Amino acid sequence: MPLEGDLxxxxxxxxxxxxxxxELRNDLExxxxxxxxxxxxxxxxxxxxxxxxxxxxxxxxxxxxxxTKDKEEVAGMISYSDLVDRMEATWGVAxxxxxxxxxxxxDAADTLLHFLFHELGLRxxxxxxxxxxxxxxxxxxxxxxxxxxxxxxxIFKGGQYVDNLCMxxxxxxxxxxxxxxxxxxxxxxx
Amino acid sequence: MPDLKLRPIESEDDVAxxxxxxxxxxxxxxxxxxxxRPVPRSMASLIRVIEGMAEKELGETWVVDSGGVVGMVSADxxxxxxxxxxxxxxxxxHQRHGHGTMAIRLxxxxxxxxxxxxxxxxGVPGWDDEGLAFAESLGAVEMGRMRRVGVREGAYFxxxxxxxxxxxxxxxxxxxx
Numbered sequence: 001m002p003l004e005g006d007l008x009x010x011x012x013x014x015x016x017x018x019x020x021x022x023e024l025r026n027d028l029e030x031x032x033x034x035x036x037x038x039x040x041x042x043x044x045x046x047x048x049x050x051x052x053x054x055x056x057x058x059x060x061x062x063x064x065x066x067x068t069k070d071k072e073e074v075a076g077m078i079s080y081s082d083l084v085d086r087m088e089a090t091w092g093v094a095x096x097x098x099x100x101x102x103x104x105x106x107d108a109a110d111t112l113l114h115f116l117f118h119e120l121g122l123r124x125x126x127x128x129x130x131x132x133x134x135x136x137x138x139x140x141x142x143x144x145x146x147x148x149x150x151x152x153x154x155i156f157k158g159g160q161y162v163d164n165l166c167m168x169x170x171x172x173x174x175x176x177x178x179x180x181x182x183x184x185x186x187x188x189x190x
Numbered sequence: 191m192p193d194l195k196l197r198p199i200e201s202e203d204d205v206a207x208x209x210x211x212x213x214x215x216x217x218x219x220x221x222x223x224x225x226x227r228p229v230p231r232s233m234a235s236l237i238r239v240i241e242g243m244a245e246k247e248l249g250e251t252w253v254v255d256s257g258g259v260v261g262m263v264s265a266d267x268x269x270x271x272x273x274x275x276x277x278x279x280x281x282x283x284h285q286r287h288g289h290g291t292m293a294i295r296l297x298x299x300x301x302x303x304x305x306x307x308x309x310x311x312x313g314v315p316g317w318d319d320e321g322l323a324f325a326e327s328l329g330a331v332e333m334g335r336m337r338r339v340g341v342r343e344g345a346y347f348x349x350x351x352x353x354x355x356x357x358x359x360x361x362x363x364x365x366x367x
Contacts, residue, residue: 034269034270035269035270084225087338087340087341088338088339123338123346124337124338126336147334148334148335148336148337149333149334149335149336149351150333150334151273151309151311151333151351151353152309152333152353152355153308153309153355154270154272154273154308154309154311155270155272155273156272156308161308164273166334166336166351168336168337168338170337170338188344189341189344189345189346190346
């Protein structure tokens with residue numbers, strides 16, 4: 001059973017996706033990174049970055065290609081990292097601007113959250129973003145995330161200071177947004 | 191106030207001295223180590239972590255020296271030199287002598303006088319009343335709480351994050367002159 005939402009499926013990276021990674025990194029709007037990166041990433045740099053991963057049973061990170069189900073178009077990437085077993089992980093997403101406003105990003109994120117909470121049994125999921133990216137903040141709030149920490153003027157981007165935001169979503173908050181799903185994991189600490 | 195300085199970790203004796211006091215169970219979970227879960231750790235493990243901290247590229251780790259090793263201070267600007275994170279930990283046998291306050295002032299002076307730091311950030315476990323009181327005594331402002339960062343004594347706990355801005359530091363620095 002693949003990771004599949006209503007609009008997208010999340011799949012492994014393939015050789016043919018490297019162009020998309022370079023394109024996402026080389027566009028200041030799409031970098032989805034609180035620090036601005038120089039938009040000069042080559043395909044070869046991207047290949048070395050993502051082809052260096054070895055098979056392992058215990059994993060603390062993963063990265064997926066977001067592919068639309070209807071036309072099988074590559075729409076972006078979504079990942080998690082810093083996973084602490086059965087406790088937490090931090091995730092991030094970059095969607096190509098051709099797909100902004102289509103619901104693809106939201107569906108990809110909720111599909112990943114389903115995997116993190118319902119399959120991996122995490123208690124909390126976090127993300128980092130910045131207050132200047134109002135579109136992203138609104139999208140994350142729609143997914144149920146709340147601003148946990150606001151570091152004032154911690155980021156300089158686009159010629160101005162903006163706040164660095166840590167947003168988080170607890171397991172029970174995510175399940176409350178998905179009443180069709182039953183949480184079968186007991187929580188001895190609540 | 192004690193005569194105190196920050197200096198690099200220079201020898202195996204420094205590392206051993208830091209590891210010895212970091213092994214104190216009262217510090218478990220608030221040592222400022224990466225993945226410092228509230229469990230005891232072996233000396234060998236602590237030594238490896240300290241040696242790693244001493245070598246990091248985008249940050250510094252210093253001995254707090256007051257005629258001997260009394261603590262450790264670290265600053266990390268891996269993400270952005272404009273908004274570093276700092277952490278101070280004092281040997282329990284040398285606490286309540288003002289070492290922590292002096293050490294953090296030296297770090298803040300260094301960061302705001304000699305680096306592009308615009309704000310300085312720090313985090314304290316929500317259960318650490320002493321740490322929270324210390325942050326407040328410095329005038330640090332709470333930025334929020336990362337929820338459920340760990341489990342301790344049968345309950346989840348949060349990390350309370352604080353900030354000191356350059357404006358705040360300038361005011362405090364001027365009052366010391």
